Amino acid sequence: MIEMSGLSYAAGGKAILHDITARLPEGRLTVLVGPNGAGKSTLLALLGRHLAPGGGVIRFGGRPLEDWPRAELARALTILRQATRITPRLTVADLVAFGRYPHGQGRLTPEDRKIAAACLDRMALTDLRDRQLDTLSGGQQQRALIAMVLAQDTGTLLMDEPLNNLDLAHARRVMQVLRERAAAGRTVVAVLHDLTVAARYADHVLALRDGRVMAEGPPDAVFTPARLAQLYDAEIEVHQIGGRPVILPI
Amino acid sequence: MPSRALILAGAAYAASALAFLTLGARGDWGFLLLFRGEKLLALSTVGAAVALSTLVFQTITGNRILTPAIMGFDALYVMIQTALVFLLGGVGFASLGALPVFALETALMVAAATGLFTFVMGRGDDMNRLVLTGIVFGILLRSLSALMARMIDPSEYAYVQAASYARFTNVDGDLLWIAVAVVLAVGALVLAQARRLDVLALGRATALTLGVAHERAARRLMWLVTLLVAVSTALVGPIVFFGLLVSAVTYQIAGTWRHAVLLPLSALIAAALLVASQTLFERVLSLQSSVFVVIEALGGLVFLYLVLRRTPR
Numbered sequence: 001m002i003e004m005s006g007l008s009y010a011a012g013g014k015a016i017l018h019d020i021t022a023r024l025p026e027g028r029l030t031v032l033v034g035p036n037g038a039g040k041s042t043l044l045a046l047l048g049r050h051l052a053p054g055g056g057v058i059r060f061g062g063r064p065l066e067d068w069p070r071a072e073l074a075r076a077l078t079i080l081r082q083a084t085r086i087t088p089r090l091t092v093a094d095l096v097a098f099g100r101y102p103h104g105q106g107r108l109t110p111e112d113r114k115i116a117a118a119c120l121d122r123m124a125l126t127d128l129r130d131r132q133l134d135t136l137s138g139g140q141q142q143r144a145l146i147a148m149v150l151a152q153d154t155g156t157l158l159m160d161e162p163l164n165n166l167d168l169a170h171a172r173r174v175m176q177v178l179r180e181r182a183a184a185g186r187t188v189v190a191v192l193h194d195l196t197v198a199a200r201y202a203d204h205v206l207a208l209r210d211g212r213v214m215a216e217g218p219p220d221a222v223f224t225p226a227r228l229a230q231l232y233d234a235e236i237e238v239h240q241i242g243g244r245p246v247i248l249p250i
Numbered sequence: 251m252p253s254r255a256l257i258l259a260g261a262a263y264a265a266s267a268l269a270f271l272t273l274g275a276r277g278d279w280g281f282l283l284l285f286r287g288e289k290l291l292a293l294s295t296v297g298a299a300v301a302l303s304t305l306v307f308q309t310i311t312g313n314r315i316l317t318p319a320i321m322g323f324d325a326l327y328v329m330i331q332t333a334l335v336f337l338l339g340g341v342g343f344a345s346l347g348a349l350p351v352f353a354l355e356t357a358l359m360v361a362a363a364t365g366l367f368t369f370v371m372g373r374g375d376d377m378n379r380l381v382l383t384g385i386v387f388g389i390l391l392r393s394l395s396a397l398m399a400r401m402i403d404p405s406e407y408a409y410v411q412a413a414s415y416a417r418f419t420n421v422d423g424d425l426l427w428i429a430v431a432v433v434l435a436v437g438a439l440v441l442a443q444a445r446r447l448d449v450l451a452l453g454r455a456t457a458l459t460l461g462v463a464h465e466r467a468a469r470r471l472m473w474l475v476t477l478l479v480a481v482s483t484a485l486v487g488p489i490v491f492f493g494l495l496v497s498a499v500t501y502q503i504a505g506t507w508r509h510a511v512l513l514p515l516s517a518l519i520a521a522a523l524l525v526a527s528q529t530l531f532e533r534v535l536s537l538q539s540s541v542f543v544v545i546e547a548l549g550g551l552v553f554l555y556l557v558l559r560r561t562p563r
């Protein structure tokens with residue numbers, strides 16, 4: 001469980017987030033949506049303690065986030081960020097094994113290897129396990145990074161645009177994994193731009209614009225043409241096809 | 251095979267050390283081995299210090315064409331030399347004991363680097379800002395040195411010039427043992443951080459995700475880098491491009507990203523390169539000038555190659 005209260009953040013004299021108050025419950029997949037520059041990635045970075053808030057409080061697991069020792073936090077919470085450096089000669093299997101670093105400080109046990117192998121398999125990377133990362137496509141690298149984050153095996157997963165560079169099949173695979181993790185009682189938060197995917201998989205939606213929460217609730221309540229028009233400054237249609245919402249700009 | 255690379259580098263170092271100690275040796279072997287042994291130790295110590303400091307610096311900054319010299323260390327060293335000659339005169343400078351000058355230089359360099367890290371990192375983790383500040387800091391120090399040099403008597407400026415080039419001809423014995431102790435201690439500390447360096451190499455975001463307090467770890471490692479550079483610079487003078495040459499060779503032959511291999515391998519390569527070059531220079535070519543003139547030129551060419559290779563095609 002993550003709780004935010006009066007959260008704000010500014011960079012270079014410009015306010016990015018204003019007075020965000022929200023709860024991200026366990027056992028649910030929460031999706032953050034909003035236009036570019038709304039503050040979604042910044043909010044996720046604050047929740048992962050990659051940035052320090054300018055004001056307000058974040059409570060994680062019942063205590064202030066800043067009270068968590070960094071190593072202990074990495075065993076309870078993981079975050080997929082958009083900025084990752086690719087070390088030359090690092091293979092896919094090496095990167096995924098790094099996900100176990102918080103548990104053994106780099107000394108892999110048989111259990112660690114088993115978990116890493118399962119995550120490789122879950123992301124359909126077993127055939128690529130010995131390939132160097134800098135020889136892979138953007139989508140394959142993204143899957144390897146997701147597998148690393150999954151290998152951390154934390155109770156909370158924060159995913160910043162996990163579907164970047166992924167084709168339809170792999171995007172579906174990632175969303176299914178996130179759903180499974182939420183169903184297993186974990187807190188899952190993802191930033192998504194594809195609203196149809198968000199509507200299909202989310203339990204809860206947090207819509208941000210200009211650093212403020214504009215709407216919050218179940219997908220059906222947030223993804224209405226009127227609210228989406230207000231959120232994106234664009235006319236957007238919401239269709240029901242086979243009982244599922246499909247959201248398209250006009 | 252990483253282990254094979256280590257064995258080969260170790261063998262290359264042993265062969266070059268043996269050649270350095272024995273080639274062209276005549277007379278009393280006891281004296282000869284002691285005399286040449288001290289020089290071998292100086293070459294090996296400086297090689298290890300330059301290699302380790304460069305490799306760790308490159309991992310923290312995430313840039314394989316940067317060296318600690320970019321932070322203005324060589325410029326600070328030259329400025330200290332110039333200021334001492336400016337304040338004390340050539341004779342006064344020459345009469346100073348080697349140990350006090352060594353201690354002063356090390357203390358000033360560590361203090362300057364600490365100030366730089368505190369100033370820059372206190373405003374958030376920004377390695378680009380740190381490096382840019384270092385470059386500007388270096389330009390400022392070079393300007394100050396040039397200003398003082400213009401005010402020094404031309405005959406006394408010769409003392410500054412003599413102290414401003416890397417040399418192994420006049421290494422003080424007491425200083426050498428202090429340098430050996432510092433490099434061994436810092437080398438052990440750096441090696442103990444090998445796994446953490448592997449994580450830091452993945453960048454700040456991934457390091458934080460994996461539970462490594464990036465800012466704190468980077469600051470501590472930068473302290474160790476500072477100490478290594480300060481010791482080697484104070485011992486033999488400024489070395490700018492040699493570290494780059496060593497790290498480029500290390501990455502090329504290591505075949506791994508693991509710092510547990512990269513660190514000792516780079517130290518062995520640096521020591522082997524220095525000792526082999528000095529043997530060639532002194533024993534085969536019978537040249538008396540410092541081998542660093544050639545090695546630095548070679549390192550400069552490697553730098554240009556690395557920069558040009560990265561140009562978008």
